[in-house]
Each structure stands twice: as structure tokens, then as C-alpha cells.
Amino acid sequence: MLLPKPIRKMLAIFRGSVSPVLIFISIMLGFWFGLIPGFSGIHVVLIVLVVLLNVHLGLFLLSGGLAKGLCFAAAPVLYHIGAAVQDYLPGLLSLLGSIPIVGMTDFSRYSVAGAFVVGPIIGAIAGLLMARSVIGFRRTLLKFEEGSEKFKEWYSKGWVRILDRLLVGKRTKDTKALFTAKTKVIRKAGAAIAVLILAGSVAAIILVKDNMAKDYAAKTMTQANGAEVNLESLDLSVLTGAVSATGIQVTDANKPQNNQVAIDKIAADASIYDLLLGRLVMENVEVSNVKFNQPRATPGEVVATAAEEEPEPFDPCDFEATASDTSKLDTYFKDAKALKEKLQKARKWLPKEKEETDAQAQGQQQQEEAPHKYLDYLLARADVPTSPRMLAKRILLDNIQIPWGLFDNSKVLMTNISDSARTAKLPVTFEMNSLDTKASINTKIDYSSGEQTPGVSGVFEGFDLSKLQSSLSSDSGLMFEQGLASGKFSGKVTDTSIDLTIDLAVQNMKAKAQGQGILGLDSETASEALSVLNNISTKIRVVGPITEPRLVFDVKGLQDEFKNALVKAGKQKLAEEVDKQLGEQIDKELGDKVPGEIKDTLKDSEGVLDGLGGLLGGKKDDK
16 A cells, blocks of 8 residues: 555545435544544543444544634634633533533633633534535545546546556445445444443553552642541442542651551441542441540651731731730640640631732623733633532541540531532531540531521530649639530631630539639639539630630620628628627527427528517518
């Protein structure tokens, strides 16, 4: 054969057995495939169509190559078409995002959205032109073969046939059949080939998925944690969506020799439908045997991160609080530094205060300014909410040893945990119940409200104040012997600031003052009030930067509570003193002249006063 095989195949199309319909489909799919940048779910769908349909692979590949070159050459055009699609056809893009496999395509990219719309149009035009050319050539060839004796005589020569076979290849014996034969659009072996490809892909995934998935998961979690994360094993069932991981160790970035968290096993069920949309949605995630602050065999590697922003100076006026009612954590907590470090670690999981503002500013900038670099036209994205790619609807952590005496061994339930809670618009809840004590807490971050900063609310109960005492500072002025605290809280918490109001109720309290006392009272006077103050209700606000919060007390309300307690304590003390003096006087005057029962009655100051009131004509209380 003198000519290269690809050229011979293209020439053979004009007089071969390829139907014009299949020529049209091959070129249209090729242009559609090549014009869309990158490789995504829509490309997978087009490949499946090529396998199932009786597509001419040569035409498909040639068209795809031409379209790929056109994609780079016409990047600005695709960008502007995509911008129009984002503005006028958002419903179409949303519908495409809900179709399995197709939904794995990033339609937020302007060039992808534009190419998805114009790709089949350009391909259809090119396919129609090619099909018409082939039909015209074949009709001309048929006209020569049937109506020209000179052509028949010339083509009957041996050297012409040999040269035709060498240059072009085998020709169709019956040219008329090209116009009368029924087109077979579906490839008979296409379904079998698709099944074989799928089976081969599954087999390959089974062989390599575990190690690849484990390495990817470890790398991703390491970046999120800021320190090394290790996984002993990660198993994924492709057919059922079952996921399990064992031996998870999360290094503490501040103490690389320790694990911040160590988990024996995680098991989950993933939705196959959502996996085909490029999302990982898990209905139930069970986490067992979680331990905190455990030593590592070898220190973990810490990832270099950008320096944290310094918190803004605290101004009580920003929170409508007075400086005299405000106190730092150091005043009340023994290890306030450790508490602040925990708040610092929690920042990455809290709602982002500037997230929406930054996204809006970025979106406005994108709309006002076109990309500056040529290839940026292919990468630019529309300002659309990023849908969550990971969502755990229910996470159960059983038998967790919480390093806090209030809870100890506990059970934790979390719901709607995702990588983009704001766009998921689902309430995120956190519920922790101690298995050893009566303590429990239930918290909700309400992303479903649609507010820029979601509200935080919750309830707690069974907090044993005697267990809390070990974490309180000696400067707090209080020492709790017993009591159970409960209440509710609400407000706003973000990665930069906090403003929570806590309605606190304490029952069966036994406490005494220490140090310099509290609320302007010396320790002796305060202890005297606390001796009769068994139940108390008050409000406490937690405000300020998230890493340097302040406590704001209802000082006036507490002072009133203590005043009433002091009055009650004074009455009790007065009654005790009267009883004492009256008893001494009766013993001195009467001696053994009256029975003991009468003397005991006379020693009761309240009974004596009631009796005197009756003798003097006063009205006795009905009992």
C-alpha cells in the first residue's frame, strides 16, 4: 500500500460502505468530544456512545483532534458563550448536574458550559457537510459506472485496478447498495464491548483502588489537618459503596510526638447514585474506639502553613457589654492557654465569617474583568455556589474517651457534616451524651436559615460542678462541692468571633468562696450567702475573638441573688441566736421543774412567737 493507512481509510469513506448517517454521527460526536476542555463525565458518556453506536472510529478521532485544536484557538469565544449560558440557561446546567456520570462535569467553568452547547452544533454542521460531500461523490461515481462506457473500459484495465487497490483499498462491489442498504446505527458488539470495558475497569479498580485511595485520602487529610495523617487500610466496595478505614492516626500539629486523634475503625455506606455524580454522600458513618492525645511511635510530619491572623483587639462596645462586667478566661480557668489552643484548632471547622463576602467580591471581579492570560479563558469559573462534594448525613462515634471529667466515656452523634455546609443548606448538629455521668450537650448550627452567618443554639444538662472544679482557677473566687448545671445557649460563632448567650441554671449547689471573694464581697460574706443559695439562675455571655473570648456576667442580677441570700442567711442566724439565748434562759429559770417536752417547745422561738401572738389576740396561720 503506497498511501498511509489513515489516508486510505479516509478516501475509502467516499466510496466505501459507511452510511452518511454514521458519518454525520461520527463527526458530530468527535467535535463534541474534542471541543470540551479537559476530561470529565461528559467525555465518558461520549465514549460509551461511540462504543455502542456503529461510529466510524477514524472520523471520530480525526474530528476530535480538529476540535481540540479549535478549543485552544477559540478559548475566548467559548468563554463568552459559556458566560451567556450561565446567565440564561442555569436550569439546564442544574439538570445536567443531576444526571449520573454527566454530573461529574464541572459546568461552572465557562469554557465547558460553552463547549457543551456549541460542540454538537459545530459537529452537526461539519457532519452534514461531510455527509453531503460523500453522497455527491458516490452519485457521481455511480453515474460514471452506469452511464460512461469510456470509464468502464478504462477501469477494466488491470493496472488501473491494481493502482486503485494500492492507493485507496478495496472498493464496494455494489455501488447502488450504498443508497438502498439499511443503516445499522447500533453496533451489535457494542453492548458486549461496553460490558467488557466496564468489567476490565472494575477489575483494575479492585487491584489498585485500595492503595491509591488510601494514599489520596491520607494526603488530603494531611493538608486539611496541617500535620501527617496515617491510615493502616482503606477498603472500598465499588458495587455496594461500602467504605471502611482502620488504623487512623491524626498528628497533633503542636505536639508532633502525639496523635490529636486516633481511631480504630470507620465504616460507612456511600450512595452509588451520588458517586456517579462525583459526590460522596454517606448515610451512616460509624466510628469506633476513638482516643485523644495518644503518643505516636514516631513523630508525625508537620505541614508548613500560612501564619494565622492575629485576633482583632477586643472592644466591649462591639458586643454591647461594659468593661466592668467582662473577664478574661485566665481569671476563671486554670489552664486557659490549653483552652485557647483548642479554640484555635476548632477554627477550621467553624462557619467562615468572610467566606460569602470574599466569594461575592471574587464573583464581581470575574464579571467585571475578563481573564488576562489566554489559557485562563479555559479555566475561569462562574460565581455559582459550590455544591458539597462530601456529605455525611449521620456520624456515630461510640465509646469515645473524652479527656474531660464531665463526660469521660461518651457517645457522639453528628449529622449533615460536609465540605460546604453553607451551600448544602442543612442544619449541622452535634450531640454528646456521657455514658459514665449525667452530662449531655446538643448543639445545632442552622445553615438552613439562609443567613450569611448561621445561628448556633443548643441545650446542656447534668454538668457536675464538682467535676468542673478541677479545671477552675483559684482566682475564680469559687469552690464547688456539688451541684448540677443545665441550660441553653444561642448566638453566633464564626472562625473569627463569638457571641453566645448562656441561660444557666444550677440546682442543689453547695459552694463556698475563696481567695478575694466574688461580686465585691469578701470570701467570708460570700460563703455565708452561698451557704443558703442552693439554686441559682443567671445569664452569661461569651464574646470576643474566637481565640481570646471574654466572659460577661450579669453582675447586677447576681448581686441581687446574693443580697437575698444574705438576708435569708441573716434571718437564719438570728433565729439560731434567739433559740440559743432562749434555751439558755429557760434552762436557767426552770431547771427541772417542767418536763423536757415543754422546755423543747418553749425553746422553739417560732413556736413561742406564734403562741404569744395567739394570746395577744393575733391571728394564727391556718395549717
